[in-house]
Amino acid sequence: MKKTVGFYIVYARGGTWSFGIKHLTTSRKSQSQTTMSISVERCPRSCSSHGTCQDVVEMSGLSLYSYCWCDRTHGGFDCSDELVSHRGLILQSISLIASNAAFVLPAYWALRQKAFAEWVLYTSSGISSGLYHACDVGAWCALSFHVLQFMDFWLSFMAVVSTFVYLAAIDEPSKRTIHTIVAILTALMAETGATRSSNIVLVIAIGSIGLLVGWLIEFFTHYRRYSFSTEFLLNMLQRWQTINGWLHNVIKTVIRRFRWFFVLAGFVALAMAATSWSLESTESYWFWHSMWHVSIYTSSFFFICSKVNVINSEDQGSTNTEYQLTRQDSLSRNEDRSTHI
Numbered sequence: 001m002k003k004t005v006g007f008y009i010v011y012a013r014g015g016t017w018s019f020g021i022k023h024l025t026t027s028r029k030s031q032s033q034t035t036m037s038i039s040v041e042r043c044p045r046s047c048s049s050h051g052t053c054q055d056v057v058e059m060s061g062l063s064l065y066s067y068c069w070c071d072r073t074h075g076g077f078d079c080s081d082e083l084v085s086h087r088g089l090i091l092q093s094i095s096l097i098a099s100n101a102a103f104v105l106p107a108y109w110a111l112r113q114k115a116f117a118e119w120v121l122y123t124s125s126g127i128s129s130g131l132y133h134a135c136d137v138g139a140w141c142a143l144s145f146h147v148l149q150f151m152d153f154w155l156s157f158m159a160v161v162s163t164f165v166y167l168a169a170i171d172e173p174s175k176r177t178i179h180t181i182v183a184i185l186t187a188l189m190a191e192t193g194a195t196r197s198s199n200i201v202l203v204i205a206i207g208s209i210g211l212l213v214g215w216l217i218e219f220f221t222h223y224r225r226y227s228f229s230t231e232f233l234l235n236m237l238q239r240w241q242t243i244n245g246w247l248h249n250v251i252k253t254v255i256r257r258f259r260w261f262f263v264l265a266g267f268v269a270l271a272m273a274a275t276s277w278s279l280e281s282t283e284s285y286w287f288w289h290s291m292w293h294v295s296i297y298t299s300s301f302f303f304i305c306s307k308v309n310v311i312n313s314e315d316q317g318s319t320n321t322e323y324q325l326t327r328q329d330s331l332s333r334n335e336d337r338s339t340h341i
Contacts, residue, residue, distance in 0.1 A: 008044045010077060013063065042066040044078035051079035071138060089137065092286035096133040099290035100126045102297035106163070109304050117179070121162050122300065125155035129293065150190050156296070157186035157203050163300045164207030167258075167307055168214025178210050200277045204270070262306035269299035 021036055043053035043066050051070035058065065070079035073089050084092065103126025110118040132152035135141035141148070161182045165175060185206060189199055273295040276288045 008077075010044070043068050045080065048074070048078050048080040050074040072136070093133070093137040093139060095290045096137065096286055096293075097130050097139075099293035100130040100133070102126070102294045103129075105301035106159075106297055106304055109301060110166075113304070115166060115304070117175075118159075118162055118166055118304065121155065121159045122297070125152075125159045126297070128152050128155050153199075154187055154190035157189060157199070158183060159300060160203050160296065161186065161207040161210055163303050164211040165214055166304055168211055168218060169257075170214045170217045174214070174217050178213060182206060182210060200274050204274075257308055258306045259308060260306070262302045266299045266302035266306060269295050269302055273299060 019036065019038070021034055042055070047053055047068040047070065051068045051074065054067055054069045056065050056067070057063070068077065068079045070076070072092075073082065073084040073086075075081045075083050103122050107119050107122035107126070110116075110122060128148065128151040131142050132148040135143075135145055135148050143151075162179065165178050165182070168175075186203070189202060193199070273292055276291040276295060280288045280292075
């Protein structure tokens, strides 16, 4: 009876090695023969055809190590342990790819509101994320894995931040400037550490700063007639009533600017997205990351639905008022002429 025993020494250092084999038998007349063979290979069993062999150099630069980079369905030092069945892989792949269809919600509303820049971001973000996960699960790679991963994270970050910037009613040059700055920052985040758990906090912070800057630009644009001169500061106590009325109008404008039910729903969905991001692990990655797709696009949809175009209606109202005053003046002039005649 022939019996084969194999073992591996992983990350072996250079030097002199000694091997010994002890064969135990109960019969003195046993004539069994023991053969030992030693071979050196980069990765055990060539990673069992379920991974790729990777090389890494020790910090000292004197030793070279090899290890198996297993695919998503296998593990172990030689990728021989099956972690996910073939059926489970199909279900996980469908969940990760199909969950990106949630981008249709904010993309549709942005297109309806003629916010074409936001529509392009939502659409390209959903498509690139679907292509990235199709490559990640081994189905099909339209581009290299690194390029798809960068596009997925970068466009996702851009979509979140652009949602906040959209809520500020500012002119197009100012909005393009903010988008350019945000594009540079989010590209650096996606390239240097895309999978960091702190990225979701940084993205929300950048979006909030962009919204604040947009509000400040809008504030100084529409309320530039309030000049804070030295005389105004000296007589501030006397003009407190004017300041109080001005603050009341600002608060009233902010309240009328949004549909607050959608704002609350957007923050709830955003909290769900942050929770899903933090709960991701190797075993439950497919589920929580699919929830991330759905919740982050849903939050963007609620936020852009919350915006009310109050300024346009106010401008239209002021235009109608001027028209009525002009018409009234013209009538009074005609009446004066008829009276004079």
